[in-house]
Structures are given as structure tokens and as C-alpha cells.
Amino acid sequence: MTSLTAKPGAVWARVRVGNLTWAILALLLILGFNFFFTPGFFTIQVRDGHLFGSLIDILTFGASLMILAIGMTLVIGTGGVDLSVGPVAAISGAVAASLIGGASDASQTPLWLAVSAALLVAGLCGAWNGVLVAWAGIQPIIATLILMVAGRGIAQLITKGQILTIYYEPYHFIGGGFLVIPFSIFIVAAVYTVVALLTRRTALGLLIEAIGNNASASRYSGIDQRLVKLLVYTISGLCAGVAGIIISSNVRSADGNNAGLWFELDAILAVAIGGTALSGGRFSLVGSLIGALIIQSLVTTIYSFGVAPEVTLVVKAVVVCIVSLLQSARFRALFRGASQPQGG
Amino acid sequence: MLAQFGNPRAWAARFRFDRRYLPVSVTIGLFVLFYTLAALRYTGIGTVQVFSNLLIDNAFLFISAIGMTFVILSGGIDLSVAAVIAFTSILSAALLEQAMLSPVIVIPLVLLIGALFGAAMGALIHYFAIPPFIATLAGMFLARGACFLISIYAIPIENAFYRAVAQYQIRLPIGGFISINVVIALLMLVVAIYILHYTRFGRTVYAIGGNEQSALLMGLPVARTKVLIYALNGFCSALAGVVYSFYMLSGYGLYANGFELDIIAAVVIGGTLLSGGFGYVIGTFFGVLIQGLIQVVITFDGTLNSWWTRIVVGVLTLFFIGMQRFLIGKGHS
Numbered sequence: 001m002t003s004l005t006a007k008p009g010a011v012w013a014r015v016r017v018g019n020l021t022w023a024i025l026a027l028l029l030i031l032g033f034n035f036f037f038t039p040g041f042f043t044i045q046v047r048d049g050h051l052f053g054s055l056i057d058i059l060t061f062g063a064s065l066m067i068l069a070i071g072m073t074l075v076i077g078t079g080g081v082d083l084s085v086g087p088v089a090a091i092s093g094a095v096a097a098s099l100i101g102g103a104s105d106a107s108q109t110p111l112w113l114a115v116s117a118a119l120l121v122a123g124l125c126g127a128w129n130g131v132l133v134a135w136a137g138i139q140p141i142i143a144t145l146i147l148m149v150a151g152r153g154i155a156q157l158i159t160k161g162q163i164l165t166i167y168y169e170p171y172h173f174i175g176g177g178f179l180v181i182p183f184s185i186f187i188v189a190a191v192y193t194v195v196a197l198l199t200r201r202t203a204l205g206l207l208i209e210a211i212g213n214n215a216s217a218s219r220y221s222g223i224d225q226r227l228v229k230l231l232v233y234t235i236s237g238l239c240a241g242v243a244g245i246i247i248s249s250n251v252r253s254a255d256g257n258n259a260g261l262w263f264e265l266d267a268i269l270a271v272a273i274g275g276t277a278l279s280g281g282r283f284s285l286v287g288s289l290i291g292a293l294i295i296q297s298l299v300t301t302i303y304s305f306g307v308a309p310e311v312t313l314v315v316k317a318v319v320v321c322i323v324s325l326l327q328s329a330r331f332r333a334l335f336r337g338a339s340q341p342q343g344g
Numbered sequence: 345m346l347a348q349f350g351n352p353r354a355w356a357a358r359f360r361f362d363r364r365y366l367p368v369s370v371t372i373g374l375f376v377l378f379y380t381l382a383a384l385r386y387t388g389i390g391t392v393q394v395f396s397n398l399l400i401d402n403a404f405l406f407i408s409a410i411g412m413t414f415v416i417l418s419g420g421i422d423l424s425v426a427a428v429i430a431f432t433s434i435l436s437a438a439l440l441e442q443a444m445l446s447p448v449i450v451i452p453l454v455l456l457i458g459a460l461f462g463a464a465m466g467a468l469i470h471y472f473a474i475p476p477f478i479a480t481l482a483g484m485f486l487a488r489g490a491c492f493l494i495s496i497y498a499i500p501i502e503n504a505f506y507r508a509v510a511q512y513q514i515r516l517p518i519g520g521f522i523s524i525n526v527v528i529a530l531l532m533l534v535v536a537i538y539i540l541h542y543t544r545f546g547r548t549v550y551a552i553g554g555n556e557q558s559a560l561l562m563g564l565p566v567a568r569t570k571v572l573i574y575a576l577n578g579f580c581s582a583l584a585g586v587v588y589s590f591y592m593l594s595g596y597g598l599y600a601n602g603f604e605l606d607i608i609a610a611v612v613i614g615g616t617l618l619s620g621g622f623g624y625v626i627g628t629f630f631g632v633l634i635q636g637l638i639q640v641v642i643t644f645d646g647t648l649n650s651w652w653t654r655i656v657v658g659v660l661t662l663f664f665i666g667m668q669r670f671l672i673g674k675g676h677s
Contacts, residue, residue, distance in 0.1 A: 081477070136666070136669060137669065138665055138669060139618065139619060141421065141477060141618075142612075142618045142619075142665055143665075145605070145608065145609075145661070146658050146661050146662045146665070147658070148605060149605050149606075149609050149654060149657055149658040149661055150654055150655050150657070150658020150659065150661075151658075152602075152651070152654055153651040153652065153653065153654030153655035153657075153658065154651075154655060156649070156651035156654075157649075157651055157652075157655065160649075161649050161650075161651060256651070261602075265481055265484075265485075268478075268481075269481075272478070278475060278478060279475075308492050308496050310488070310489060310491070310492035310496060310597065311489055311492055311493060312489070313485040313486070313488045313489030313492070314485070314486060314489030314490060314493065315489075316482075316485045316489070317482045317483070317484075317485035317486035317489060318486075320478060320481060320482035320485065321468070321482050324468075324472075324474045324475075324478050324479065324482070325468075325472060325474070328472040328473055328474055329473065330471065330472050330473050331472045
């Protein structure tokens with residue numbers, strides 16, 4: 001749905017016909033609400049050459065969710081789901097933290113090696129899911145449930161049950177550093193660019209949508225589903241790995257138990273809000289990014305009102321209900337009598 | 345489904361072992377094997393009281409997993425169970441301690457709320473064709489969030505009735521004791537077996553899980569049954585919440601965090617097919633027992649750490665899913 005080199009007009013045309021309209025409206029609604037009711041929400045200050053403000057906070061804290069949502073979009077595009085992203089993020093953070101160690105001036109392992117090892121492990125976790133789904137033929141919810149159950153145990157095994165604290169500054173830069181804007185935003189942009197190129201400049205995107213639309217039809221037309229699914233789950237694992245590194249770097253610690261708790265649900269929610277059908281077949285990467293921003297804006301809004309952060313869950317529940325009802329054909333059919341039936 | 349299990353072997357042919365019972369038999373066999381090995385390895389595990397404690401500590405899990413079995417048998421899933429347990433605990437605590445209501449009012453009220461909550465999710469799932477995963481995810485967020493609307497802190501329960509129930513010990517003739525929670529859990533097990541195997545509702549649950557379209561074409565009340573299944577599970581979660589309140593004597597919004605996974609895993613380890621239509625409540629019972637036993641062993645050993653529980657449970661889940669794949673593969677050929 002999105003093309004990197006499309007003209008602005010073409011992008012807008014796609015936005016209008018696609019499900020993105022709702023997502024953008026929702027985001028504007030939340031931002032508009034804040035414009036009137038939250039003083040200083042749109043103020044952006046420059047301190048030490050960094051930008052500060054609520055909007056920047058949304059980008060910083062939303063970065064990991066945006067990356068997860070990108071991976072999840074592809075998985076949901078094939079008609080699957082990946083429940084293990086939260087635990088995989090915890091594993092990835094644990095690997096990086098245990099390789100770097102607790103010293104403040106030096107890292108036990110070179111930074112690039114620690115990050116690569118964390119990503120490798122996360123990618124392997126994703127590939128494991130892919131093998132279970134594609135080769136063993138296990139339903140995605142169930143296949144990824146295994147790693148969801150065992151993953152936190154594995155993460156704790158790596159951290160030896162401790163919360164590992166990282167004092168090494170260069171690592172903190174990944175999730176907490178600034179190059180005028182938060183460094184993590186560059187990571188989001190890089191992940192998005194790679195995945196968008198991969199799906200829209202090669203046939204991969206087409207294959208994913210074909211499998212998600214009709215698995216048997218795509219098999220009869222000669223698509224090797226197994227490789228596509230393996231690739232998609234591996235990408236999702238890698239995205240979870242990147243997100244895990246960003247989280248652990250941002251909070252300077254790796255917590256096997258609580259890092260990325262309920263992330264899988266937030267990621268699925270972001271994808272759903274972004275207009276990707278949960279039954280698979282059509283996906284929108286930009287939509288998922290907007291979905292993640294909507295969730296993070298909601299959370300930030302609620303924080304800035306001084307409400308207990310746990311209450312965000314109630315708001316999320318309402319959002320899930322509204323989004324899934326809007327996606328439900330039967331719900332929309334209730335209103336067909338009143339308005340002209342419209343596709344999509 | 346009736347299979348001549350291993351033709352060359354006479355004993356198998358004579359017993360005509362029904363392959364439907366294989367996953368359940370494996371679960372029970374594994375539990376007996378694990379328990380025997382544990383009892384031989386660690387002195388003390390083999391005593392009656394350790395076994396009773398296994399029941400006492402896991403009573404709320406039994407009840408919730410029984411409800412989950414119905415949901416999974418019908419081909420659905422419910423992620424909201426642990427959140428409903430926490431919500432019930434904190435709502436009961438608030439009503440008992442802050443509103444000073446009698447347990448006679450509080451317990452039926454929270455059970456009713458649980459059942460209605462489940463029914464609402466069931467209605468969303470059936471009438472609007474929202475995937476169970478998503479609808480109950482919303483339910484989970486709502487129930488957890490509602491906990492913190494009541495109180496973000498734990499509320500201790502001082503109520504005399506709750507304290508009496510919590511402390512009451514039922515002596516067993518063979519030594520050791522069990523709590524009232526265990527009696528509630530065992531009663532629930534008997535009721536669930538009756539509902540599942542001796543009522544029309546139970547048969548419809550299996551039919552929907554086997555093939556919802558066929559069940560509909562056969563004229564079975566699919567809509568009513570599906571809503572009822574989620575209502576029943578909501579009731580079970582609320583009952584588990586009441587039992588958990590007896591056990592902890594307090595209510596807290598973070599109770600049972602992540603337990604929905606343990607409950608689902610217990611059902612799978614109990615031999616119920618996650619795609620629905622196949623499985624037994626008794627298997628779930630032993631699924632919970634196996635999980636409890638792993639924790640007991642880790643406690644007894646002292647050198648192992650609690651995170652091994654999750655890994656072992658994950659491996660067992662994988663094993664049972666693999667076995668089910670194998671059995672389904674055989675069934676179709």
C-alpha cells in the first residue's frame with residue numbers, strides 16, 4: 001500500500017481509499033484533544049542540542065512498539081500471529097546485557113558483537129516459530145504460545161534471575177541517545193525502510209498477501225509458503241530483538257520477567273488500528289506505525305493527566321472493542337441500511 | 345476414531361485401547377511417573393500432606409482451567425481469565441472491607457459479574473465474529489484496568505467468614521488435611537464432567553469445536569452455546585478469584601499476572617486439542633497437577649530456580665502439541 005518513491009498525490013489517494021483514514025483521524029483526534037486540554041503538549045524545547053517535549057516523548061517511547069508492529073504486520077499479513085514478541089524482546093535485552101556486563105567504562109564484549117548476538121538469538125527465536133508454523137503445520141497462535149510460555153524462563157535463565165543493570169554509556173545511546181531527535185527514531189526509520197523495500201520492491205509483499213488471502217489458492221499457484229512464513233516469522237523475531245535492545249538500553253537494565261510485558265498485545269493492537277485485517281491478506285506498514293503512535297499518544301496523554309498508568313488498560317480495552325467492531329463485517333452490516341454500502 | 349492399536353500385539357487388540365484416551369493417558373501417566381521419580385529422589389514429596397498441598401496451592405488454577413477447557417474444546421481461547429481472577433479478588437476485598445457488605449451478598453455478586461462479563465465477550469465473539477483472541481484481549485485489558493480503578497494498592501481482607509474459610513482444615517482419614525478451596529475445586533471438577541459428558545450442552549460444545557458449520561447445519565443451538573461457554577468460563581474465573589481471595593486473604597490488581605498462559609498450558613498438557621473438539625476435563629486436572637508438581641520439585645531441590653518451571657512447562661506444551669499433530673495426522677489417513 002505504501003511505496004517509497006510514490007508521488008505525494010498518489011500516497012494521499014491510497015490513504016483515502018485505504019483504512020488509513022480512520023487511523024489518521026484517530027491520531028489527529030488524540031493530538032487535537034491534547035492541543036486544547038493539555039497545556040504545553042505541543043511545546044518543543046531545545047536543550048543541549050536535543051529536542052524535548054511530549055511529542056518527542058511519544059516518539060522515544062513509541063519507537064520499540066513501532067518496530068514490533070512492523071514485524072507483526074508481516075506475520076498478520078500471512079494470516080498468522082506472533083504471541084512471542086514480548087518474551088523474545090526480553091531474551092534479546094538479556095543477551096545484550098549479559099554480554100556487556102555491569103562495568104560503566106568498558107564493555108566485556110564489543111558493542112557491535114553484543115548487539116549482533118542479541119539479534120541473532122532473537123532471529124533464531126523467530127525462525128523457530130516459523131519452522132513450527134510452516135513445517136510442523138501448527139496453528140500460529142499455538143506455535144508462538146510455546147515460546148511465549150518458555151521465553152520468559154529462558155530470559156531469566158540468561159540473566160540468572162537478576163535484573164541486570166547496564167552502566168555502559170554507548171549502549172544507553174541506542175535507546176536513550178539523541179542526534180537532535182531521539183536516536184531510536186533513526187532505528188525505526190531504518191527498520192521501516194528495509195522492510196518496506198523488502199516487501200514492496202521484491203515479490204515478498206505480494207506473496208505474503210497471497211498467502212494471507214487464500215492459502216490453498218496460493219499453494220496451487222506454486223508459492224512456497226514455507227519459506228515465506230519462515231522469513232516473516234524470522235523478521236518478526238528480529239524486530240522483537242531490536243525492540244528488546246531499545247527497551248533495555250533506554251531503561252539501562254534487562255529484566256527477564258517484565259521487559260516487554262504485554263508487548264505482543266500492544267503490537268497486535270497497533271497493527272489492527274492501522275487497518276491491517278487480522279484475518280490476513282492485506283497489510284499496511286505505515287498504518288501499523290500510525291497505530292503504534294496512537295497507542296503511545298494515548299498512554300502519554302493519560303500520563304500527563306496524572307491518572308494511574310494502569311488505567312490506560314481500560315482505555316486500550318475500549319480501543320480494541322471499537323477497532324474490532326469497525327473491522328467486523330457483521331457490525332458494519334447493521335449500519336448498511338442507513339448508509340450506502342461501501343467496500344473495504 | 346476407534347483404532348486397533350498395534351495389530352501384531354495381542355494385548356492391545358484385546359483391550360481395544362481407544363486412541364481418544366491416549367493424550368489423557370499420557371498426561372496421567374506422566375504425572376504418576378514424575379511424582380514417583382520425585383518421591384524417590386526427594387524425601388518428603390511422597391507424603392500425603394505434600395500431595396494435599398499440591399491441591400491446596402493450585403485450587404484456583406484447577407477451577408479456572410476447568411472453565412478454560414470448555415472454551416478451548418469449543419475452538420476458542422480466553423485471555424481474560426487471570427485478569428478476572430484479580431478483578432474478583434480486589435472487588436471482593438473492596439466490597440467486604442470498604443463497603444462492609446456481607447459475604448452472603450458479595451460472593452454471589454462477584455460470581456454473577458464474572459458470568460455476565462464472560463457472556464458479554466461470548467456475544468462479541470459470536471454475533472460480531474470478532475476473533476476470540478481479540479475479544480478476550482479487550483476483556484483482559486478491561487478487567488485489569490478496572491482493578492486499578494478500584495484501588496492501585498492491595499486490600500487485605502479482615503472479614504471473619506473469609507478468615508474462617510481460609511483457616512479451616514479438613515482432616516483426611518489417611519492423614520494430612522485439605523482446605524475448603526480444594527473441596528470447591530473437586531466439586532467443580534465433578535460438575536464439569538457431568539455437564540460435558542451427560543448434558544446436551546456438553547455435546548454441543550464438542551460439536552462446535554469439531555466443526556462449527558456442521559453444528560449449525562445440524563440445528564444445534566450454536567449461538568446460545570457459545571455465549572454460555574464464555575459465561576461459564578467467566579463464572580469459573582470469578583469462582584477461582586473467590587477461592588484465590590480465600591487463599592491470599594487480600595485483593596490486588598496484580599494478582600495472577602501472566603497466569604492465563606499457565607492455565608492455557610495446563611489445558612494443553614491435559615491433552616485437549618487447541619483447535620477444539622477433543623479433550624477431557626480430567627486431563628486438565630492432571631495438567632494443573634503436573635505444573636504444580638514441577639514447582640514443588642523446584643522448591644524441594646533448592647538449587648534449581650523458579651524460571652525452570654516456565655521452560656519445563658513450555659517443553660511439555662510443545663511435546664503435547666507435537667503428539668496431537670501426530671494423532672491428527674494418523675486420524676486423517
